[in-house]
Amino acid sequence: MQAPTLDRSPDTAETTRKLRVATASLSGCFGCHMSLLDIDARITELVKLVEFDRSPITDIKTCGPCDIGLVEGAVANSENVHVLRELRANCQILIALGACAVNGGLPAQRNHLDVGEMLEDVYRDIDEGLPCVPDDPELPLLLDRVRPVNEVVRVDYFIPGCPPSGDTLWKYLTDLIGGRMPRLDYDLFRYD
Amino acid sequence: MQGLDDTLGQILTAHRKDPRRLVQILRAAQSEAGWISPEIAAFLADELCMPISRIHAVVQFYAFLYDRPVGRYRVLFSDNIIDRMLGSVALRQHMQRRMKVGRGAVSADGLVSIDTTSCTGMGDQGPALMINNRQIVRLTTRRIDEICDLMRDGAPLEDWPSHYFTISDRIRRAESLLGTSYVPGKALAQAIELGPQGVLDDLRRSNLRGRGGAGFTTAMKWELCAEAEAETRYIICNADEGEPGTFKDRVLLNSFAERIFEGMAIGGYAIGARHGVIYLRGEYDYLRAPLEMKLAAMRQRGLLGTNVLGVPGFDFDIEIQMGAGAYICGEETALIESLEGKPGRPRIRPPFPVTRGYNDMPSVVNNVETLCKVVEVMRIGGRAYALLGTKQSTGSKLISVSGDVARPGVYEYPFGVRIQTVLDDCGATDVAAVQISGAGGMTLAPHEFGRRIAFEDVPTSGAFMVFNRSRDMFEVARNFMHFFAHESCGFCTPCRVGCALSASIMDKIAAGLGAQYELNELTRLGAVMRTSSHCGLGQTAGNAVADTLQKFRPDYERRLMAGDFAPAFDLDAALERARQVTSREDAQAHLEGVA
Known part of the structure; x- marks a missing residue:
C-alpha cells in the first residue's frame, strides 16, 4: 500500500494543530456514521484531536481544506458525484468507509437492471398506469450503474465492513492521527 | 420432441x-x-x-456447452496473443462483416454465430478457428471468404475441402522421444520382465519428473498410488493441453499415441490399475476418432484388454473422455471433477489424487509427454536415461515454439538448453521477450536469454512464445489477464475478483485513463492473488503483468495520463438513460468529465 500518512513527528508544529476531518454519506444507510458514534465516550478524546468540518455530525454542508475525509455509501447519482469530488479536492487523505463505498454494496444490487425501466416502473400514475417520472431540476439524476467511490475518484484507504465497528474506526483513526500506517487486526474484521 | x-x-x-x-x-x-x-x-x-x-x-x-441457441455453424476464433499477432482480430471482423453478425451473437437467420475462444493449441500454424468442433488453421482473408461462401450455401462440414482441416505436426528438432523408432509392446514387455517393483525402481533411478509444469517425481507419484489401500486404481492421462502457446501434446497425440497408451499400460502394471482414462481437451475433438482406432489396434495386438501380453491377471484398458472448453481442467483435481461429471473446480488437497482421486480411488494423473517418457525409460533403462539433461531435470523436453520466429513448431532438447540456443535454432531475430510456460509463466527479457530450461532455473510446461521489438508487451500482458479472468473457475475470491479487477485496470490503462495509481493497484492485486488463491491458476495469473511491469515498464508508462486519477467511464454518459426518462436537459442534468 502506497497511501500517504500524516506527518505527525514530535518536532514539528503539526503535533499541536487540530486535524480537520470531513465526513459524508453518499448512497448508504448511515450505518457507518452510526458506527462512528459507537466509539461512545471516546468521542470526547477524538474532538480534542480533531475538528469536524463538513459532516452530518456538524450539519456543515460544504467542505473546506481538510486532512482526512471519510466517505460512506456508493456513488448512485449526480449529487453523490459532486459531494465526492468536493471531498477529494479538499482532503489530503480520502478513506472509503464500509461495504457500499468499497464495493458498491446493497445499492449496487440494481446494477443488473435498466435504470430507465426501473424509474418508469416505480413512478406510475395511479389511475392511468402511465410512467410519470419526476423531472424537477432539484432532484439529482441517477447514474446508469452504482459505482464504488474508487471508480470515480482516487481513494487512499479502504475500511471494509457493513458497517465497520466503532472499535475498528477508533483504531484506524487514532493510527492515522498519530502519524502511523493504519493497521487492523483480524479480530476487527471478523463478523461470524 | x-x-x-x-x-x-x-x-x-x-x-x-x-x-x-x-x-x-x-x-x-x-x-x-x-x-x-x-x-x-x-x-x-x-x-x-x-x-x-x-x-x-x-x-x-464449460465454454463449449450452450444454454442458448447458437448458429448452425459455430465459429470460434482462437484468441491467444499469438493468433492476434498473426492477424486473427482483423480476420474475425472481416467474417463478422460478411456474415452480418456481431461478436458473440447469432445471425438473424440462425445460420452462424461468431465468437472467440481461448488458445486452441495451433500456435505454430495460426491464425486458427474452430467450427462445430473442427479446427481450421493458417487462416487468410481468402480462406475466410471461402468459408463464408460455404456457410451461406449451407454445405455440411464433411463436404468442405479436406485440406482446410489438415493439421501438420511441424517437428523441427528431435531427440530421444521424437527421434527414436518405436516397437509397439517392447517397453511393456520389458516392464513385465522387471516386475511391478522393478518398474518403480527403474523409474526412480531415471529421476523422471512430470512434464505438465510442476515437475513432481513420477516414480514417487506411482509409488504413493500403489501403496494406497484400495480395491481399484486409475491411470489418467492429462491431455487437456490448454496452456496458451502449448501444442506439443497435440503432436504426440497425433503421431505418437501408441507410446502414450503403452506408458499408461506400464503404469497400470506397476501400480495395479485396470482402468486408464484419457481426458482429451474439447478443442482436440478431431483427434478422438484416430485415437479410438489406434486403441482398437492396440487391443488387437494384445497390448490392451484382458491378460495383456499373455500375462494372466494383467487386465488394462483405456477409454477417452472429452473436455468441453475449460482451461482449469488441466489442473489435476479439476480434471478429476470434470471426469466425474461436475464443473471443473480444483479440490482442496490433501487428500491428493494418489490416495483419493477419480471416483474417490487412488489415481495417477500424468501428462501426455510424461507417459511417453516412461516408455523411453523402459527402453533404455533408468540409469542410462538419467545421463541425459541436468542433475535435477533428466531427459529431454518438448518445447512448443511460436510467435515471431522463422520456424515455429515442436523442438525437442535435452534439459538445460539455453533460451538463446532455442531462439537461434528457430530463427528468431530482434527478440524483445520470450514468454515461457504459458500465460502464467515467466516473461524473460534479453538479458535473461542465457538462462537454461530446467527445473533448476526456468521450469516450463512447454510453451515458448517469442516477441520481437515491434511488439507491445503491455498488450501481451493484457491478453493474458483477460484469458485468466475468463478461465477462472470462480471458486475462490482472490482469483475470481482479482483477475476481473486486474483485467479492467489493464483496459483502463489501454484506454489512456490510467495513472500511477493503477500501476500500484496492479501490483497490490497481484500480491493478493499470488499469496491467497486456492490453486495455481490464481497464484500465477498476475505473473505476466508483474514481469512486464518490471521489465517492460515503458510500454505501460507511455499510456499513463498526466493527471492524478480519472474514472474509466464517462460520467455524463452514465446519466443519459435517466435524462431520457425524465426528459431533462437542464444544467443539473449533466456532469463535467473531470472534477
Whole structure:
C-alpha cells in the first residue's frame, strides 16, 4: 500500500494543530456514521484531536481544506458525484468507509437492471398506469450503474465492513492521527 | 420432441445412465440438438435423478456447452496473443462483416454465430478457428471468404475441402522421444520382465519428473498410488493441453499415441490399475476418432484388454473422455471433477489424487509427454536415461515454439538448453521477450536469454512464445489477464475478483485513463492473488503483468495520463438513460468529465 500518512513527528508544529476531518454519506444507510458514534465516550478524546468540518455530525454542508475525509455509501447519482469530488479536492487523505463505498454494496444490487425501466416502473400514475417520472431540476439524476467511490475518484484507504465497528474506526483513526500506517487486526474484521 | 427423447434415451443408455458421465452426455446431447434447451436439461435431470441446478451448473461452467441457441455453424476464433499477432482480430471482423453478425451473437437467420475462444493449441500454424468442433488453421482473408461462401450455401462440414482441416505436426528438432523408432509392446514387455517393483525402481533411478509444469517425481507419484489401500486404481492421462502457446501434446497425440497408451499400460502394471482414462481437451475433438482406432489396434495386438501380453491377471484398458472448453481442467483435481461429471473446480488437497482421486480411488494423473517418457525409460533403462539433461531435470523436453520466429513448431532438447540456443535454432531475430510456460509463466527479457530450461532455473510446461521489438508487451500482458479472468473457475475470491479487477485496470490503462495509481493497484492485486488463491491458476495469473511491469515498464508508462486519477467511464454518459426518462436537459442534468 502506497497511501500517504500524516506527518505527525514530535518536532514539528503539526503535533499541536487540530486535524480537520470531513465526513459524508453518499448512497448508504448511515450505518457507518452510526458506527462512528459507537466509539461512545471516546468521542470526547477524538474532538480534542480533531475538528469536524463538513459532516452530518456538524450539519456543515460544504467542505473546506481538510486532512482526512471519510466517505460512506456508493456513488448512485449526480449529487453523490459532486459531494465526492468536493471531498477529494479538499482532503489530503480520502478513506472509503464500509461495504457500499468499497464495493458498491446493497445499492449496487440494481446494477443488473435498466435504470430507465426501473424509474418508469416505480413512478406510475395511479389511475392511468402511465410512467410519470419526476423531472424537477432539484432532484439529482441517477447514474446508469452504482459505482464504488474508487471508480470515480482516487481513494487512499479502504475500511471494509457493513458497517465497520466503532472499535475498528477508533483504531484506524487514532493510527492515522498519530502519524502511523493504519493497521487492523483480524479480530476487527471478523463478523461470524 | 418424441424423436429427441428417443435420441437422448439412446445417449443415456450408451453412458449407462451414469451421472458421473454428465459432461460426456451433455456433449453428445448438444451435438444432436445444437444446444442444451430447458427441455433437454429437464429431461436429463429427470432421467439421471439429479436436481436441474446441477445440469445448469455444468452447462454454464464449460465454454463449449450452450444454454442458448447458437448458429448452425459455430465459429470460434482462437484468441491467444499469438493468433492476434498473426492477424486473427482483423480476420474475425472481416467474417463478422460478411456474415452480418456481431461478436458473440447469432445471425438473424440462425445460420452462424461468431465468437472467440481461448488458445486452441495451433500456435505454430495460426491464425486458427474452430467450427462445430473442427479446427481450421493458417487462416487468410481468402480462406475466410471461402468459408463464408460455404456457410451461406449451407454445405455440411464433411463436404468442405479436406485440406482446410489438415493439421501438420511441424517437428523441427528431435531427440530421444521424437527421434527414436518405436516397437509397439517392447517397453511393456520389458516392464513385465522387471516386475511391478522393478518398474518403480527403474523409474526412480531415471529421476523422471512430470512434464505438465510442476515437475513432481513420477516414480514417487506411482509409488504413493500403489501403496494406497484400495480395491481399484486409475491411470489418467492429462491431455487437456490448454496452456496458451502449448501444442506439443497435440503432436504426440497425433503421431505418437501408441507410446502414450503403452506408458499408461506400464503404469497400470506397476501400480495395479485396470482402468486408464484419457481426458482429451474439447478443442482436440478431431483427434478422438484416430485415437479410438489406434486403441482398437492396440487391443488387437494384445497390448490392451484382458491378460495383456499373455500375462494372466494383467487386465488394462483405456477409454477417452472429452473436455468441453475449460482451461482449469488441466489442473489435476479439476480434471478429476470434470471426469466425474461436475464443473471443473480444483479440490482442496490433501487428500491428493494418489490416495483419493477419480471416483474417490487412488489415481495417477500424468501428462501426455510424461507417459511417453516412461516408455523411453523402459527402453533404455533408468540409469542410462538419467545421463541425459541436468542433475535435477533428466531427459529431454518438448518445447512448443511460436510467435515471431522463422520456424515455429515442436523442438525437442535435452534439459538445460539455453533460451538463446532455442531462439537461434528457430530463427528468431530482434527478440524483445520470450514468454515461457504459458500465460502464467515467466516473461524473460534479453538479458535473461542465457538462462537454461530446467527445473533448476526456468521450469516450463512447454510453451515458448517469442516477441520481437515491434511488439507491445503491455498488450501481451493484457491478453493474458483477460484469458485468466475468463478461465477462472470462480471458486475462490482472490482469483475470481482479482483477475476481473486486474483485467479492467489493464483496459483502463489501454484506454489512456490510467495513472500511477493503477500501476500500484496492479501490483497490490497481484500480491493478493499470488499469496491467497486456492490453486495455481490464481497464484500465477498476475505473473505476466508483474514481469512486464518490471521489465517492460515503458510500454505501460507511455499510456499513463498526466493527471492524478480519472474514472474509466464517462460520467455524463452514465446519466443519459435517466435524462431520457425524465426528459431533462437542464444544467443539473449533466456532469463535467473531470472534477
